[in-house]
Amino acid sequence: MSExxxxxxxxxxxxxxxxxxxxxxxxxxxDAIGRLLRNRLSIIGLIITVLLLxxxxxGPYIAPYSYTEQxxxxxxxxxxPDHWLxxxxxxxxxxxxxxxxxxTATLVAIFTTFISxxxxxxxxxxxxxxxxLADNITGRIIDIVMSVPGLLLAALIAVxxxxxxxxxxxxxxxxxxxxxxxxxxxxxxxxxxxxxxxVSWPGYARLIRGQIFSxxxxxxxxxxKSVGVSELxxxxxxxxxxxxxxxxxxxxxxFSSAMVLESSLSYLGIGVQPPQASWGNMIASxxxxxxxxxxxxxxxxxxxxFVTLGINFLGDGLNDALNPRSKRSx
Amino acid sequence: MFIYTLKRLAVAVxxxxxxxxxxxxxxxxxxxxxxxxxxxxxxxxxxTLAKEEVIERIRDQYGLNDSYWVQFxxxxxxxxxxxxxxxxxxxxxxxxxxxxxxxxSFQLGLAGAVVTTIxxxxxxxxxxxxxxxWLDYTIVGGTLGFRTVPVFVLAPLLLVLFVLxxxxxxxxxxWDGLFQSKVLLPVFILALGPLPVxxxxxxxxxxxxxxxxxxRTAKMKGLHMWRIIIRHILRNALIPVVTTLGFIAEGLIxxxxxxxxxxxxxxxxxxxxxxxxxxxxxxIMGVTMVSAVMIILTNLxxxxxxxxxxxxxxxx
Numbered sequence: 001m002s003e004x005x006x007x008x009x010x011x012x013x014x015x016x017x018x019x020x021x022x023x024x025x026x027x028x029x030x031d032a033i034g035r036l037l038r039n040r041l042s043i044i045g046l047i048i049t050v051l052l053l054x055x056x057x058x059g060p061y062i063a064p065y066s067y068t069e070q071x072x073x074x075x076x077x078x079x080x081p082d083h084w085l086x087x088x089x090x091x092x093x094x095x096x097x098x099x100x101x102x103x104t105a106t107l108v109a110i111f112t113t114f115i116s117x118x119x120x121x122x123x124x125x126x127x128x129x130x131x132x133l134a135d136n137i138t139g140r141i142i143d144i145v146m147s148v149p150g151l152l153l154a155a156l157i158a159v160x161x162x163x164x165x166x167x168x169x170x171x172x173x174x175x176x177x178x179x180x181x182x183x184x185x186x187x188x189x190x191x192x193x194x195x196x197x198x199v200s201w202p203g204y205a206r207l208i209r210g211q212i213f214s215x216x217x218x219x220x221x222x223x224x225k226s227v228g229v230s231e232l233x234x235x236x237x238x239x240x241x242x243x244x245x246x247x248x249x250x251x252x253x254x255f256s257s258a259m260v261l262e263s264s265l266s267y268l269g270i271g272v273q274p275p276q277a278s279w280g281n282m283i284a285s286x287x288x289x290x291x292x293x294x295x296x297x298x299x300x301x302x303x304x305x306f307v308t309l310g311i312n313f314l315g316d317g318l319n320d321a322l323n324p325r326s327k328r329s330x
Numbered sequence: 331m332f333i334y335t336l337k338r339l340a341v342a343v344x345x346x347x348x349x350x351x352x353x354x355x356x357x358x359x360x361x362x363x364x365x366x367x368x369x370x371x372x373x374x375x376x377x378t379l380a381k382e383e384v385i386e387r388i389r390d391q392y393g394l395n396d397s398y399w400v401q402f403x404x405x406x407x408x409x410x411x412x413x414x415x416x417x418x419x420x421x422x423x424x425x426x427x428x429x430x431x432x433x434x435s436f437q438l439g440l441a442g443a444v445v446t447t448i449x450x451x452x453x454x455x456x457x458x459x460x461x462x463x464w465l466d467y468t469i470v471g472g473t474l475g476f477r478t479v480p481v482f483v484l485a486p487l488l489l490v491l492f493v494l495x496x497x498x499x500x501x502x503x504x505w506d507g508l509f510q511s512k513v514l515l516p517v518f519i520l521a522l523g524p525l526p527v528x529x530x531x532x533x534x535x536x537x538x539x540x541x542x543x544x545x546r547t548a549k550m551k552g553l554h555m556w557r558i559i560i561r562h563i564l565r566n567a568l569i570p571v572v573t574t575l576g577f578i579a580e581g582l583i584x585x586x587x588x589x590x591x592x593x594x595x596x597x598x599x600x601x602x603x604x605x606x607x608x609x610x611x612x613x614i615m616g617v618t619m620v621s622a623v624m625i626i627l628t629n630l631x632x633x634x635x636x637x638x639x640x641x642x643x644x645x646x
Binding site: 041140143144147148149150151152153155156157159160161163164167253256257260263264267268269270280283284287290291294297298301302304305308309312313316 | 341344345346348349352353356357359360361471474476477478479480482483484486487489490493494501580583584587588592602603606607609611614615617618621622625626629
């Protein structure tokens with residue numbers, strides 16, 4: 001594996017050295033995709049991630065049963081042709097619930113990542129461009145958020161804001177009849193997004209700040225400045241394309257950690273509430289009976305383990321592919 | 331050194347105060363109402379009008395109608411005296427709950443940290459010495475891959491594997507002291523969490539030291555490889571590993587939240603889990619603050635000890 005990637009970097013070095021544009025040119029992205037597909041682990045990761053996204057999008061249509069449908073004649077049964085992965089303690093089809101759980105996990109991960117990237121980019125940009133004082137203040141805030149274990153802080157936030165948010169929504173529904181608030185189960189998700197986003201943005205803020213600081217010293221930025229290119233244009237044309245690699249890699253990793261945090265909250269009974277399916281609450285409701293109904297715990301646990309491993313493999317592969325110079329620099 | 335210590339303290343103390351502020355604000359927002367809790371004992375004895383008046387009086391008496399900042403300072407004052415409040419479920423003293431369970435978790439955590447170090451440093455060394463070989467990729471990729479697989483996934487899977495499939499152990503439950511075989515699995519699971527950080531840090535440090543002149547000299551002298559590693563490389567490479575202590579502490583705390591109930595260990599994490607499950611705000615607040623204190627303290631100790639370990643760090 002190392003030989004092949006070495007050969008690749010030599011090859012691209014050769015292209016650069018040869019210099020005249022007539023040479024076979026490959027774009028940065030094609031290069032990266034090539035490197036990604038040459039890595040066996042990242043292909044496995046890619047397959048798992050694609051499977052996850054398919055189950056999240058089409059899961060409810062693929063699932064043979066609904067996530068609440070009970071088959072009372074077949075309670076806590078081992079896998080069978082009727083129920084591919086068996087049924088749970090109150091007769092719900094495990095395979096269907098795992099598929100619905102994929103939707104929950106993906107939804108939370110996407111929204112959490114999205115919200116925390118936005119906060120992170122804004123704070124990071126303030127730190128990077130706002131001068132020493134702004135940098136100091138944002139740095140302190142990040143330190144504070146990071147000094148409490150992420151899970152504890154997210155749980156504390158979710159526990160504290162949940163009832164106020166729900167009762168506010170119910171009030172709004174009572175007074176205005178706003179149809180969106182008729183059902184408050186989706187607010188569970190919203191509360192989880194909030195808590196998780198609050199603990200995950202500091203990573204992005206640090207990354208963006210670091211990128212701004214390190215790229216600013218680069219000669220091409222200096223060159224652009226000296227010929228009078230505006231700050232905004234430099235940020236968009238030079239900083240952004242160069243920073244995008246590390247950002248994509250971080251995105252992948254925090255996608256999987258958001259997923260894990262969601263299932264942790266749901267495991268603790270704070271996140272997604274039953275009967276909604278989340279891998280976390282599926283594990284939690286069966287953990288006490290692992291010794292006589294092991295598959296009820298093993299199925300959601302293995303799913304979660306494989307999905308996080310797969311996404312992390314993909315992240316690793318992307319890291320090698322997008323930042324070839326920092327090959328395995330840890 | 332004195333000024334350096336002061337400076338570090340000047341960072342740690344405001345951080346802790348900010349954590350207190352966040353915790354306090356969140357509980358102010360939260361639906362937790364201590365008065366409503368007290369009122370449950372009068373259930374059925376008072377009519378609605380009298381009840382309202384009693385509630386109002388209790389609120390006045392306990393200063394719950396005071397401004398946010400007055401309440402915050404009073405709360406800090408109570409914290410200083412070690413008063414973390416009374417739990418909602420079971421009406422127990424939160425501080426006593428934590429003090430009672432903490433030693434168990436501390437022993438487990440310490441054992442976990444030792445196992446992480448014992449596993450992580452050799453693995454990191456091997457990965458560095460075999461840099462860019464399949465062994466390196468397996469170690470780094472393997473531990474990296476596992477970095478986000480949570481305890482409540484690993485624990486039941488390993489239980490099923492060891493107890494049901496392989497049938498090599500009995501169900502490990504409870505706590506009879508650290509030197510019992512049933513502690514093996516919980517400690518191992520705890521140790522897996524922070525392992526990748528230790529492996530990565532060791533690997534990077536060894537790689538850095540590896541290119542130093544004195545290592546090359548030692549090699550040229552024909553010293554045996556392992557002797558070089560132990561005498562020359564490890565000594566210097568271990569210093570940066572100390573900085574991972576904060577991560578290790580966090581990993582152990584979060585790990586024990588899930589581990590304690592699965593293995594029926596009466597520890598700190600079990601108190602935290604029960605607190606979250608029961609929406610027991612005083613317990614949740616207490617647990618969060620104690621965890622934050624642990625992490626801030628660990629980082630402070632690392633900061634203070636580090637200059638002694640690595641004289642290149644200038645104390646200003």
